Amino acid sequence: MMSAGSFLPLFLSLMDLPMLVVALEKVERSSGTLIGSSIATIQKSAAPEMLLALMDEAYTGSAVEEPSGNSGSDDSGPLDLTDPMFLDLLKDENDGIAAKHWISPTISSTLQAAFNSPQSDRLKQSLEMAPRFLTLYFATALRDVNDSLLCALIPVVMSRYAAMFPDKVFSFKVRERLSDFILAAFQRSPNIIAVLKKPITDRLGEAHDNLAKTELALHLCWAIGEHGAGGVGHKDVARELFENLELLLYENLATSRLGLSQEPGSDSMGASSRKSSQARLLCFVVTAIAKLATCHSELLPRARVSLGRSFPNLRQEGLATGL
Numbered sequence: 673m674m675s676a677g678s679f680l681p682l683f684l685s686l687m688d689l690p691m692l693v694v695a696l697e698k699v700e701r702s703s704g705t706l707i708g709s710s711i712a713t714i715q716k717s718a719a720p721e722m723l724l725a726l727m728d729e730a731y732t733g734s735a736v737e738e739p740s741g742n743s744g745s746d747d748s749g750p751l752d753l754t755d756p757m758f759l760d761l762l763k764d765e766n767d768g769i770a771a772k773h774w775i776s777p778t779i780s781s782t783l784q785a786a787f788n789s790p791q792s793d794r795l796k797q798s799l800e801m802a803p804r805f806l807t808l809y810f811a812t813a814l815r816d817v818n819d820s821l822l823c824a825l826i827p828v829v830m831s832r833y834a835a836m837f838p839d840k841v842f843s844f845k846v847r848e849r850l851s852d853f854i855l856a857a858f859q860r861s862p863n864i865i866a867v868l869k870k871p872i873t874d875r876l877g878e879a880h881d882n883l884a885k886t887e888l889a890l891h892l893c894w895a896i897g898e899h900g901a902g903g904v905g906h907k908d909v910a911r912e913l914f915e916n917l918e919l920l921l922y923e924n925l926a927t928s929r930l931g932l933s934q935e936p937g938s939d940s941m942g943a944s945s946r947k948s949s950q951a952r953l954l955c956f957v958v959t960a961i962a963k964l965a966t967c968h969s970e971l972l973p974r975a976r977v978s979l980g981r982s983f984p985n986l987r988q989e990g991l992a993t994g995l
């Protein structure tokens with residue numbers, strides 16, 4: 673049983689469970705362990721006071737006092753807990769981390785530090801648990817939640833596809849669950865693709881930012897083609913998504929021809945995986961264009977032109993995806 677009001681925030685708190693562990697361990701490190709301590713010790717510790725103040729702020733809106741001039745403080749004192757990211761996370765662990773903090777220098781340095789230091793047992797357990805919770809959460813969402821709530825959830829899910837705790841196994845598992853969910857939601861209600869046209873095109877526009885975003889774009893392309901951009905009734909949406917796919921096609925061809933893999937500082941391993949993911953994306957884009965034109969026949973002439981231009985050899989041989 674989940675109310676609509678707690679359903680959306682729950683996603684972020686499950687995603688950010690490992691971050692919460694990192695934040696709480698930071699509190700603990702600056703105050704000494706609280707587990708097994710006597711009440712008297714806990715009462716003397718600054719940590720519960722800190723957490724109470726944060727909860728108070730969350731419920732009453734009264735501001736937690738931030739000691740001034742603490743920016744860039746070292747890792748030892750309790751001061752760095754007043755960092756905005758930790759404040760937001762700790763004052764209500766049900767909210768996860770606000771999107772804006774994922775691009776803050778604090779979070780990148782925190783994640784870097786967490787990434788480079790040995791993981792505590794608690795962190796390891798949270799990295800195991802969070803993907804399982806997400807599986808349950810998404811199963812519940814697909815079974816019990818109506819389309820309007822799914823339409824609210826999917827953009828949040830997409831926004832976190834490339835922003836999560838940077839543990840290799842964890843992020844692999846989580847991404848798998850996120851994309852499975854998005855695809856299953858589109859399968860259940862193809863109409864959602866039309867409703868979410870804007871956030872979907874935004875994500876397609878970021879396809880070349882990094883490998884995770886390329887992967888998300890690839891899934892979205894597949895879904896757009898498979899479900900005809902929401903169905904035969906959505907001609908305008910189909911045309912707009914078609915144009916975005918064309919753009920992706922031309923961009924992809926341009927970058928692969930220019931050989932952008934020779935950026936300074938990119939190792940050959942990174943360059944080759946980027947190349948192969950771009951090639952995969954190209955396949956999905958071409959397939960989506962062909963499928964979209966099959967579902968919406970008014971797009972056929974245009975699909976012939978754009979695919980023919982991109983792959984002149986294929987056209988000569990009459991193999992251009994059967995169009």
Ligand SMILES: *[C@@H]1O[C@H](CO)[C@@H](O)[C@H](O)[C@H]1NC(C)=O
Binds near residue numbers: 676818819820821
């Ligand atoms: C969808 O579910 C939410 C939460 O249960 C509810 O508030 C909303 O009115 C429902 N929307 C529709 C269109 O049924």
